[in-house]
Amino acid sequence: MIDNQQFTITINERREFRSTPGVSLLTALKGQQVFIPSACGGRGACGLCKVRVVRGPHSPLSSKERFHLTEEEQRQGLRLSCQVPVDQAMAVAIPDGYFHAKEYRAEVADIRNLTHDIRELQLRLIDPPVLAFKAGQYIELQIPRYAQVQRLSFRAYSIASPPSSPDRIELEIRWIPHGLGTTYIFKHLKLHDQVMFHGPHGDFYLRESPRDIILIAGGSGMAPMKSILLDMRERHDPRTTRYFFGARNRRDLFLVDEMKRLELDLPDFKFIPALSQPLPDDSWHGETGLIMDVVDRHIDSNRPADTYLCGSPAMINACLAVLTRKGFSDDRIFFDKYS
Amino acid sequence: MKLSKKLVAITAAMQPGQIACDGFLGNDPRSLAAIMAADQAAVNRIGLSHRQIARRMIEFRDAGQKACGDWITIPPRWEVRVDSARGKLLCPFGDPGLYPKTSITVRDIQNGTEITFTDLHIHLIGRHGFYEGSGCAFRVEPARLAEVLDIN
Numbered sequence: 177m178i179d180n181q182q183f184t185i186t187i188n189e190r191r192e193f194r195s196t197p198g199v200s201l202l203t204a205l206k207g208q209q210v211f212i213p214s215a216c217g218g219r220g221a222c223g224l225c226k227v228r229v230v231r232g233p234h235s236p237l238s239s240k241e242r243f244h245l246t247e248e249e250q251r252q253g254l255r256l257s258c259q260v261p262v263d264q265a266m267a268v269a270i271p272d273g274y275f276h277a278k279e280y281r282a283e284v285a286d287i288r289n290l291t292h293d294i295r296e297l298q299l300r301l302i303d304p305p306v307l308a309f310k311a312g313q314y315i316e317l318q319i320p321r322y323a324q325v326q327r328l329s330f331r332a333y334s335i336a337s338p339p340s341s342p343d344r345i346e347l348e349i350r351w352i353p354h355g356l357g358t359t360y361i362f363k364h365l366k367l368h369d370q371v372m373f374h375g376p377h378g379d380f381y382l383r384e385s386p387r388d389i390i391l392i393a394g395g396s397g398m399a400p401m402k403s404i405l406l407d408m409r410e411r412h413d414p415r416t417t418r419y420f421f422g423a424r425n426r427r428d429l430f431l432v433d434e435m436k437r438l439e440l441d442l443p444d445f446k447f448i449p450a451l452s453q454p455l456p457d458d459s460w461h462g463e464t465g466l467i468m469d470v471v472d473r474h475i476d477s478n479r480p481a482d483t484y485l486c487g488s489p490a491m492i493n494a495c496l497a498v499l500t501r502k503g504f505s506d507d508r509i510f511f512d513k514y515s
Numbered sequence: 516m517k518l519s520k521k522l523v524a525i526t527a528a529m530q531p532g533q534i535a536c537d538g539f540l541g542n543d544p545r546s547l548a549a550i551m552a553a554d555q556a557a558v559n560r561i562g563l564s565h566r567q568i569a570r571r572m573i574e575f576r577d578a579g580q581k582a583c584g585d586w587i588t589i590p591p592r593w594e595v596r597v598d599s600a601r602g603k604l605l606c607p608f609g610d611p612g613l614y615p616k617t618s619i620t621v622r623d624i625q626n627g628t629e630i631t632f633t634d635l636h637i638h639l640i641g642r643h644g645f646y647e648g649s650g651c652a653f654r655v656e657p658a659r660l661a662e663v664l665d666i667n
Contacts, residue, residue, distance in 0.1 A: 220611065223612070352600040354535065396601065453586070466583050468583070490580040
């Protein structure tokens with residue numbers, strides 16, 4: 177329907193808005209505070225911004241869409257929203273979860289170095305003043321133009337604080353040499369600076385169930401686990417929980433004291449840090465070895481458990497192999513593969 | 516005309532802050548085409564192809580990934596470590612897909628030499644014959660790759 181050169185876009189058959197022609201569907205939705213995941217800024221490269229077009233443009237799929245969409249997805253009407261120009265009225269279907277994400281402005285309230293390469297940012301929300309999220313979810317932080325970086329971009333970071341503190345969130349961010357996002361965060365971002373982000377995003381969060389809980393993480397994968405554990409403490413969650421955390425040596429370990437306190441606060445929680453290559457000066461008497469081997473030694477395949485993993489794809493794949501061999505059910509394993 | 520427009524777009528994507536913080540061209544005064552032509556000649560001189568080099572890089576990456584971020588010994592003379600960071604990178608040539616932020620460090624135990632490359636570099640070398648411009652942190656000369664990784 178054309179109205180003053182604008183086209184009506186219907187979302188999930190219950191929300192309508194009018195958009196100026198010429199922009200991409202991704203941009204039009206973002207203008208309505210509907211944040212479709214996208215890692216490439218609308219260049220058709222990442223393939224993340226899929227939406228189902230129910231009615232509307234019958235323009236042929238671009239070569240980028242044909243690369244990213246399976247034949248089945250094409251049959252179902254999926255398109256990359258960044259490749260669909262708004263040139264007529266259309267109706268689209270998106271997961272309801274996308275409606276929960278909003279854009280936020282926040283102030284850097286604290287900066288704390290957790291290790292030689294991991295930093296914690298505390299953000300105090302300004303507008304809107306609170307963020308409702310599930311423990312384990314992430315936000316996308318806007319990296320502004322700085323130094324020679326002249327293009328806005330976004331970087332995904334898990335929230336490390338519990339949902340009970342909706343006016344302040346914490347992020348734990350690992351320094352990546354020459355990284356566009358972390359160079360900004362470690363070299364340019366200062367206390368009291370303001371930042372923009374949108375969220376919450378993601379389906380990595382603690383499920384309700386009567387089963388035990390196994391958490392496995394490494395590096396900045398600590399962030400969602402900390403959020404989950406603090407949330408469990410506040411909700412007096414009684415479930416038996418084991419948290420395996422892998423680090424190379426002692427200087428890569430962090431938040432150990434906080435985890436030990438949680439052992440006292442939660443009814444049946446054990447934190448099991450493991451060093452894969454402890455140094456002689458580390459005086460380490462705890463678990464040693466790669467984290468999947470430590471997990472293999474500790475977990476009991478006769479006890480049903482929900483397992484949550486966050487870390488590098490290699491670490492997660494290795495742990496998944498162990499869990500599968502031990503008979504853990506695929507549908508009770510949840511992971512965030514750093515992607 | 517089409518080719519030059521495409522080269523302009525690729526060169527723009529390789530500037531600092533577009534895809535990577537420092538870009539892909541470093542302080543190299545040469546054009547992208549000149550950089551690639553020089554590296555093609557260098558690869559020809561050592562009697563290899565870009566694909567051969569990329570395949571060997573993949574072998575080291577795959578072997579290193581088994582150690583999940585730790586050093587692992589690869590007989591007869593190497594140690595490899597693969598580090599992963601959150602997120603993925605685009606190809607500046609505009610290829611569809613995203614490349615994990617994985618850095619692979621290969622150390623020759625016998626002489627201590629060490630090189631670091633990424634998943635994206637493997638793609639850039641194998642698919643495009645591009646080794647980055649001089650002055651880039653991740654630039655590795657084809658001859659040095661061949662020497663350290665023992666490609667022949």
